[in-house]
Amino acid sequence: MARAATDSPSTRRGLWHEIVKNRWAYIFISPFYVSFLIFGFLPVLFSIYLSFHKWKGLGPMEFVGLKNYTYLFGVGGKAFWQSIENGIILFFMYVPIMTFLALVLAVILNSRLVRFFQAYRTMIFAPYVTSMIAAGFTFGLMLQQKGGLFNAFLNMVGLPGVPWLENIWWARVSLCLLIVWGWLGYNMVIMLAGLQTIPRELTEAALIDGASSVQAFFHITIPLLRPVILFSVILSTMGSFGLFNEVMALTGGGPMRATLTTLVQIYGEAFNNYRFGRASAQAYTYFALIFVLTLLQFRYFGREE
Amino acid sequence: MITSLSREKGEGMTILLKRVRSLGVKVILYGLLTFIAIFMMLPFIWMLRTSFMPQGEIFGIPPRLISRNMSLDGYRYIIEYGVLKSLRNTFFVAFSFSVVSLFFCSLGGYGFAKYRFPGRNPLFAFLLATMIIPGAVTMLPTYVIMLKLRWLDTFWPLIVPGAANAFGIFFMRQYIGTISDELIDAARIDGCGEFGIFCRIILPICAPGLTSLGLIFFMGAWNNYLGPLIYLRSSEKFTLPLFMMQMSGPPGYSPYRELMGVAVVSVVPLLIIFLIFQRRFTEGITAGAIKE
Numbered sequence: 001m002a003r004a005a006t007d008s009p010s011t012r013r014g015l016w017h018e019i020v021k022n023r024w025a026y027i028f029i030s031p032f033y034v035s036f037l038i039f040g041f042l043p044v045l046f047s048i049y050l051s052f053h054k055w056k057g058l059g060p061m062e063f064v065g066l067k068n069y070t071y072l073f074g075v076g077g078k079a080f081w082q083s084i085e086n087g088i089i090l091f092f093m094y095v096p097i098m099t100f101l102a103l104v105l106a107v108i109l110n111s112r113l114v115r116f117f118q119a120y121r122t123m124i125f126a127p128y129v130t131s132m133i134a135a136g137f138t139f140g141l142m143l144q145q146k147g148g149l150f151n152a153f154l155n156m157v158g159l160p161g162v163p164w165l166e167n168i169w170w171a172r173v174s175l176c177l178l179i180v181w182g183w184l185g186y187n188m189v190i191m192l193a194g195l196q197t198i199p200r201e202l203t204e205a206a207l208i209d210g211a212s213s214v215q216a217f218f219h220i221t222i223p224l225l226r227p228v229i230l231f232s233v234i235l236s237t238m239g240s241f242g243l244f245n246e247v248m249a250l251t252g253g254g255p256m257r258a259t260l261t262t263l264v265q266i267y268g269e270a271f272n273n274y275r276f277g278r279a280s281a282q283a284y285t286y287f288a289l290i291f292v293l294t295l296l297q298f299r300y301f302g303r304e305e
Numbered sequence: 306m307i308t309s310l311s312r313e314k315g316e317g318m319t320i321l322l323k324r325v326r327s328l329g330v331k332v333i334l335y336g337l338l339t340f341i342a343i344f345m346m347l348p349f350i351w352m353l354r355t356s357f358m359p360q361g362e363i364f365g366i367p368p369r370l371i372s373r374n375m376s377l378d379g380y381r382y383i384i385e386y387g388v389l390k391s392l393r394n395t396f397f398v399a400f401s402f403s404v405v406s407l408f409f410c411s412l413g414g415y416g417f418a419k420y421r422f423p424g425r426n427p428l429f430a431f432l433l434a435t436m437i438i439p440g441a442v443t444m445l446p447t448y449v450i451m452l453k454l455r456w457l458d459t460f461w462p463l464i465v466p467g468a469a470n471a472f473g474i475f476f477m478r479q480y481i482g483t484i485s486d487e488l489i490d491a492a493r494i495d496g497c498g499e500f501g502i503f504c505r506i507i508l509p510i511c512a513p514g515l516t517s518l519g520l521i522f523f524m525g526a527w528n529n530y531l532g533p534l535i536y537l538r539s540s541e542k543f544t545l546p547l548f549m550m551q552m553s554g555p556p557g558y559s560p561y562r563e564l565m566g567v568a569v570v571s572v573v574p575l576l577i578i579f580l581i582f583q584r585r586f587t588e589g590i591t592a593g594a595i596k597e
Contacts, residue, residue, distance in 0.1 A: 015423055018423050019422065019423055022420050022421070022422035022423075024416075024420070024499035025416040025419075025420035025422045025425075026416075026422065028412045028413060028416030029416040029428065031409045031412065031413065031468070031469040032409070032469040032471065032474055033428075035465075035466065035468065035469045036435055038450070038466075039443065039447055039465075040438060040443060042446065042450070043442070043443040043445075043446030043447050043450070044438060044442060044446075046446035046449070047442050047445065050445065050446065101341075105338070105341065108334055108337070108338065113331070113334060114335060114338060120342055122580070123342040123345050123346055124341060124342060124345050125583075125587070126349070126576060126579065127348070129524055129576060129578075129579045129586075130348075130349075130528075130572050131527070131528040131530075131546055131571050131572060131575075132528065132530075133528075133530050133549050133550060133571075134352070134546075134549065134568035134572050135348055135568075137549065137553065137559070137561075137564055137565070138348040138351055138355075138568060141351065141363070141561055141565070142347070142348065142351055144364060146364065146366070147364025147366050147368065148364070148368075149347070149351060152368050181344065181348065184341075185345070189587050189590055189591060190590065190591055192591075193591035238439070242439065242440070242441070244531050245530045245546070248530070248550070249549075249550070249553075262441065263440075263441050263531075266441050266444070267531070270445050270448075271535065279445055280445055283441045283444070284442065286442075287439055287441070290437075290439055291437065294437065
């Protein structure tokens with residue numbers, strides 16, 4: 001007791017001394033916290049407040065209690081839950097293929113088996129810097145049922161044309177094509193960088209010990225790349241609910257809401273329908289879902305880190 | 306005698322087999338790569354082609370890459386329509402955002418990397434944690450804030466809120482962490498102030514890292530669509546993605562020649578920048594994903 005009493009003022013003074021000594025550091029990092037307070041923390045609180053109100057974006061707000069939430073979980077949530085379902089469907093449609101392809105491409109390019117390594121990497125990565133609005137319109141053009149490039153290719157090899165943007169499932173396939181086009185290079189580059197941190201001797205030793213290159217790929221490369229793969233999958237999880245530009249330029253969310261993503265849905269509820277309260281309730285529900293999903297992914301796939 | 310001969314023959318067979326197999330593997334590898342590379346390049350080619358095509362021939366069956374009637378009319382039309390103004394807006398927003406963000410992010414990164422102050426670790430953990438808040442949650446209230454600030458239909462909402470961002474500070478902290486302390490201490494002994502050290506020592510050394518991060522910021526702001534969609538109202542302030550959206554009609558009925566012309570205008574500058582700075586670009590992207 002006595003020791004604590006004599007200690008605490010001096011440590012407090014020490015702490016104060018440290019703070020004063022490092023005052024510049026606090027000044028340097030403060031812009032982030034000030035900006036977060038205004039454009040992060042305040043909106044997060046205000047969003048809760050809004051979700052308990054009825055508001056058209058102008059005029060007075062009307063307190064409605066939990067009505068926005070009961071509406072969302074009851075009769076009025078159809079579009080929102082459809083958008084969540086779409087996010088999950090899209091995730092399972094493109095993430096496994098894209099991740100696997102990115103991994104295979106990265107392994108091929110890393111193996112130095114092929115020439116023109118740089119040229120291939122540049123071409124595969126270039127879509128990443130492209131505006132997805134521009135790319136979305138271009139895909140829309142190429143995917144036209146009559147006179148579109150893709151159907152022309154199909155006809156050339158003797159297959160019938162496909163209603164790329166008119167049918168529920170084909171529209172989803174089209175959206176996935178655009179997403180893979182835009183994001184494959186990004187994922188490949190990340191995995192390439194991950195591969196370069198794995199010592200080459202490791203796989204070489206396995207090959208000398210008689211493992212086939214396919215075995216080495218599955219038993220050495222993939223386990224060691226696990227953190228990078230996890231990173232890319234988690235990004236894609238949030239990405240598939242938060243798709244916006246791709247949807248707006250290619251499908252507009254249709255047909256019959258088949259490609260409506262959650263961000264597009266929330267945006268529309270707020271800025272097209274002027275239902276700020278309902279939109280906020282949706283945004284919060286979405287936040288909770290994403291949060292749980294990310295945690296689960298960390299728990300199941302990131303256990304060893 | 307006989308056995309050794311047959312063994313030689315057998316070895317010859319396996320070598321041949323191996324060669325055939327490795328040739329087969331190579332064909333598969335190159336085939337896959339080339340197929341994907343073509344898929345990646347096709348939209349660029351088609352965009353360019355369509356921007357010169359007369360409207361009537363865009364959906365011709367079979368589709369043609371080149372036509373005798375190709376012209377620059379589409380570009381003439383979009384220039385009249387104000388695409389250059391829109392290009393200037395896009396450049397202005399992307400450039401200002403990048404410069405302002407680079408300043409605040411490197412400043413914050415320096416604070417976290419080179420000072421051992423009380424509360425550093427929890428503050429940094431908090432900074433990282435803020436990254437999981439999805440934009441959908443802050444989107445509406447931020448709009449209301451901008452409304453109250455009378456910043457609607459200005460470029461401020463596209464520059465200010467993200468200027469000091471968590472990703473950038475995280476990135477610069479990693480980068481500045483590799484700079485030796487001795488250099489900073491030497492400058493301090495020479496009587497350089499803390500902010501002076503940042504400007505005269507840290508920033509010049511960080512030039513490669515700043516380039517990487519700046520490219521990511523520039524690209525993000527250049528291609529941003531949601532922000533301008535929410536905040537910009539008058540068409541003379543539109544950035545290119547918004548300009549494109551405004552021109553488009555219902556699917557299949559857009560003025561595709563002009564639309565693709567604007568797409569080319571919006572894509573080409575970034576492609577050129579990317580080709581020049583490719584290495585910095587990929588460094589910037591991988592730095593966040595691969596931890597040492």
